[in-house]
Amino acid sequence: xxxxxxxxxxxxxxxxxxxxxxxxxxxxxxxxxxxxxxxxxxxxxxxxxxxxxxxxxxxxxxxxxxxxxxxxxxxxxxxxxxxxxxxxxxxxxxxxxxxxxxxxxxxxxxxxxxxxxxxxxxxxxxxxxxxxxxxxxxxxxxxxxxxxxxxxxxxxxxxxxxxxxxxxxxxxxxxxxxxxxxxxxxxxxxxxxxxxxxxxxxxxxxxxxxxxxxxxxxxxxxxxxxxxxxxxxxxxxxxxxxxxxxxxxxxxxxxxxxxxxxxxxxxxxxxxxxxxxxxxxxxxxxxxxxxxxxxxxxxxxxxxxxxxxxxxxxxxxxxxxxxxxx
Amino acid sequence: xxxxxxxxxxxxxxxxxxxxxxxxxxxxxxxxxxxxxxxxxxxxxxxxxxxxxxxxxxxxxxxxxxxxxxxxxxxxxxxxxxxxxxxxxxxxxxxxxxxxxxxxxxxxxxxxxxxxxxxxxxxxxxxxxxxxxxxxxxxxxxxxxxxxxxxxxxxxxxxxxxxxxxxxxxxxxxxxxxxxxxxxxxxxxxxxxxxxxxxxxxxxxxxxxxxxxxxxxxxxxxxxxxxxxxxxxxxxxxxxxxxxxxxxxxxxxxxxxxxxxxxxxxxxxxxxxxxxxxxxxxxxxxxxxxxxxxxxxxxxxxxxxxxxxxxxxxxxxxxxxxxxxxxxxxxxxxxxxxxxxxxxxxxxxxxxxxxxxxxxxxxx
Numbered sequence: 001x002x003x004x005x006x007x008x009x010x011x012x013x014x015x016x017x018x019x020x021x022x023x024x025x026x027x028x029x030x031x032x033x034x035x036x037x038x039x040x041x042x043x044x045x046x047x048x049x050x051x052x053x054x055x056x057x058x059x060x061x062x063x064x065x066x067x068x069x070x071x072x073x074x075x076x077x078x079x080x081x082x083x084x085x086x087x088x089x090x091x092x093x094x095x096x097x098x099x100x101x102x103x104x105x106x107x108x109x110x111x112x113x114x115x116x117x118x119x120x121x122x123x124x125x126x127x128x129x130x131x132x133x134x135x136x137x138x139x140x141x142x143x144x145x146x147x148x149x150x151x152x153x154x155x156x157x158x159x160x161x162x163x164x165x166x167x168x169x170x171x172x173x174x175x176x177x178x179x180x181x182x183x184x185x186x187x188x189x190x191x192x193x194x195x196x197x198x199x200x201x202x203x204x205x206x207x208x209x210x211x212x213x214x215x216x217x218x219x220x221x222x223x224x225x226x227x228x229x230x231x232x233x234x235x236x237x238x239x240x241x242x243x244x245x246x247x248x249x250x251x252x253x254x255x256x257x258x259x260x261x262x263x264x265x266x267x268x269x270x271x272x273x274x275x276x277x278x279x280x281x282x283x284x285x286x287x288x289x290x291x292x293x294x295x296x297x298x299x300x301x302x303x304x305x306x307x308x309x310x311x312x313x314x315x316x317x318x319x320x321x322x323x324x325x326x
Numbered sequence: 327x328x329x330x331x332x333x334x335x336x337x338x339x340x341x342x343x344x345x346x347x348x349x350x351x352x353x354x355x356x357x358x359x360x361x362x363x364x365x366x367x368x369x370x371x372x373x374x375x376x377x378x379x380x381x382x383x384x385x386x387x388x389x390x391x392x393x394x395x396x397x398x399x400x401x402x403x404x405x406x407x408x409x410x411x412x413x414x415x416x417x418x419x420x421x422x423x424x425x426x427x428x429x430x431x432x433x434x435x436x437x438x439x440x441x442x443x444x445x446x447x448x449x450x451x452x453x454x455x456x457x458x459x460x461x462x463x464x465x466x467x468x469x470x471x472x473x474x475x476x477x478x479x480x481x482x483x484x485x486x487x488x489x490x491x492x493x494x495x496x497x498x499x500x501x502x503x504x505x506x507x508x509x510x511x512x513x514x515x516x517x518x519x520x521x522x523x524x525x526x527x528x529x530x531x532x533x534x535x536x537x538x539x540x541x542x543x544x545x546x547x548x549x550x551x552x553x554x555x556x557x558x559x560x561x562x563x564x565x566x567x568x569x570x571x572x573x574x575x576x577x578x579x580x581x582x583x584x585x586x587x588x589x590x591x592x593x594x595x596x597x598x599x600x601x602x603x604x605x606x607x608x609x610x611x612x613x614x615x616x617x618x619x620x621x622x623x624x625x626x627x628x629x630x631x632x633x634x635x636x637x638x639x640x641x642x643x644x645x646x647x648x649x650x651x652x653x654x655x656x657x658x659x660x661x662x663x664x665x666x667x668x669x670x671x672x673x674x675x676x677x678x679x680x681x682x683x684x685x686x687x688x689x690x
Contacts, residue, residue: 051480056507057503057506057507057510059499059503059506059507061469061499061500061503062469062472062500062503062504062506062507064469065466065468065469065470065471065472065473065500065503065504065507066469066470066472066473066476066507067473068469068470068473069469069470069471069472069473069474069475069476069477069487070473070474070476070477071473072417072458072470072473072474072477073473073474073476073477073478073480073481074477075477075480092463092466092500093466093469096463096466097463097466097470102666102667102668102669103446103663103666103667104446104449104459105449105450105451105459106446106447106449106450106666107450107665107666108449108450108451108453109451109458110669141667142667142668144668144672164669165669166668166669194672194673242672242673242674242675243674244673245673245674246673
């Protein structure tokens with residue numbers, strides 16, 4: 001066990017897989033000598049060289065096409081999109097090409113590609129760096145979307161993503177990169193994609209969330225326990241597509257109440273899909289409508305407006321109390 | 327000094343390569359490719375065969391026995407002479423019109439018909455076929471070509487990647503990105519831009535103010551060459567040469583073939599009389615690649631009426647048999663489609679497999 005930040009855990013996962021599997025390649029804008037704009041690939045170029053870890057021209061669509069072509073030559077690409085707000089440039093190569101390769105070839109070809117990309121608010125980035133666009137990709141058949149909330153999960157999920165034989169979008173919340181350290185095993189281990197984690201056990205209400213909102217929800221849960229005697233069960237989805245509907249339904253059958261929390265706008269993210277799944281699977285166990293904590297339906301805020309825009313602990317506490325009092 | 331647009335200097339940098347004129351006379355002995363008599367006959371056979379197949383496909387489409395089809399008549403030299411320069415192990419990345427190259431590269435014809443009809447079997451390529459399915463998103467194949475070519479280079483394979491797209495595609499970002507990526511990695515790729523002068527109804531003059539499309543290579547720092555796309559020997563020579571250079575580590579080439587399609591853009595209701603004049607089509611019919619190659623081979627005593635007839639008969643017979651084979655392929659089920667989504671089905675896919683499995687069971 002070592003204490004690692006999430007970004008160190010991410011680098012460690014890539015290093016392990018580069019060592020384990022000669023087919024693994026890492027590429028993107030500034031990932032080689034520079035070690036990535038967040039140092040996520042630091043040291044990988046020095047250890048594995050230009051053949052395995054290399055820079056690309058500044059063109060996201062080209063990076064996606066490159067990944068697909070390399071996958072067809074039996075490589076296992078880890079491509080980086082510098083900020084997920086830039087993903088629209090690569091929308092075709094990810095959603096229309098990588099996601100569909102297995103299907104459109106009737107299983108003859110597949111794309112074992114991991115798409116790594118930072119996103120998320122709270123660090124006052126310029127325009128189109130922090131947008132929560134995971135909802136778009138959760139809507140694309142053929143993809144999986146993974147969003148870790150801590151160093152331990154990040155390493156296990158990234159190794160699993162790299163080893164997955166289908167395309168996985170791995171979204172790294174910028175605020176979580178260095179905000180805290182946690183115990184992370186030194187060896188390789190995996191966490192199943194599509195399996196949620198009960199981050200906190202509770203009996204009164206289920207809070208379903210992912211990404212940076214997991215930490216926010218955990219803090220809110222502690223305060224609700226102390227001040228209001230409400231015990232929240234916090235589910236960290238870890239993967240938003242496919243959803244772990246079993247864990248969600250199981251928890252609600254116990255608590256009979258739920259709040260979904262996301263950093264994305266109300267019309268975006270995955271919240272609405274979660275509520276529809278709850279209605280399908282556990283409606284008769286609900287004592288109150290499922291509450292939602294989201295960002296407002298505006299464009300992602302100007303940096304100086306982040307604090308009033310991003311959902312926070314109070315929003316979660318208020319919504320939990322509202323659902324409990326229904 | 328950068329040459330000014332429209333100047334003679336740019337035109338001189340991208341002269342059109344022609345080896346056979348419309349009468350089948352060799353006008354450029356120096357650049358004439360070395361081909362055996364057997365190779366010359368085989369190329370002619372493929373061109374005639376494909377013309378017949380195209381005619382059959384049009385009529386089968388009208389009868390509702392084929393679905394999506396993009397006519398190819400007129401482009402036989404551009405398509406088939408360039409494919410003829412490929413090695414069997416080279417990778418082919420076609421656009422939706424480039425079905426003939428796929429078939430001559432080894433795709434069973436009935437699978438091409440399944441693709442046209444919209445059946446997953448049309449994309450299930452045999453392992454030994456080095457090709458990607460026809461690309462509908464114009465330009466996407468160019469960036470994928472860069473990836474395949476880089477992969478071949480990394481693996482030190484003596485193979486290259488051939489990419490096809492039309493004149494309209496050169497306006498797409500992906501075509502520039504693909505050539506530029508291939509250029510910086512010095513990847514073994516050949517990009518073939520088949521300039522048939524129209525992207526549906528939009529003439530090439532409305533795509534770009536560039537005098538040639540070949541000169542777009544300059545922006546990627548790669549070689550660009552313009553050839554007479556109605557001249558099989560010129561197309562073959564250019565493609566062969568580009569292939570050899572790529573193998574020698576000299577990087578990618580963009581080949582612009584000046585060609586024409588006699589039929590509509592696709593069989594989905596396009597009416598070319600709305601945007602093309604009869605005079606233009608007549609002019610290009612005089613440049614027909616079959617006419618000039620036939621004249622050339624007849625003079626060499628390599629082609630006769632019987633060869634032509636035998637080839638046409640064979641094509642018709644093969645089309646009929648392929649159609650029969652396509653008809654015999656089982657219909658698609660939703661459970662088949664769900665099965666192609668992931669290596670391991672997700673919980674949602676599993677639930678839907680159960681639902682549709684039961685529905686399919688009940689229907690039987």
